[in-house]
Amino acid sequence: MPHSVDVHVGRQLKQIRTLRRLSQTDVARRLGLSFQQIQKYEIGSNRIAASRLFELANILDVSTSYFFEGLDADSEGAADSAMDIVQAVASIKDEKTKSRIITFIEDVAGATVTRRAS
Structure with missing residues (x-):
């Protein structure tokens, strides 16, 4: 069972990716990954490493803290x-x-x- 923090971070990833009008494939290509890996990140089944989170923040033009916003009140x-x-x-x-x-x-x-x- 995924950890609640991983699920929250994945939701934040999906939300900002959607707002930026990028597909899972678009993000995956920029990271050198498969779109399936992005899917796993977004549902929280795969934990996102700190270095990968940093790369995602740069690609999506947000701070790394964005992924944790609202965690307490989620x-x-x-x-x-x-x-x-x-x-x-x-x-x-x-x-x-x-x-x-x-x-x-x-x-x-x-x-x-x-x-x-x-």
Whole structure:
């Protein structure tokens, strides 16, 4: 059974990868791994080594601490809801509509999401 910290870090990885509009294959190629390994990281079945976490942070343009944010306050329901929202926004095909929705969320949350070109 995966450790709860590994599951949390994997969820964070999946969330930021999705926000950056990168596939598991995109990330895997940059690390010289298979997309299956990224899948295992994301579900927490394989633990991410510190050096690999550092590489992921650089690829995804976040600090390494990003992967541990919310760890103390993490609840399955909140994380699942957030992931549902991320996936829903990522699935919007019209880039103008997607951008407007992201801007709305940023305005309501008082936060800014760093966007990368697709």
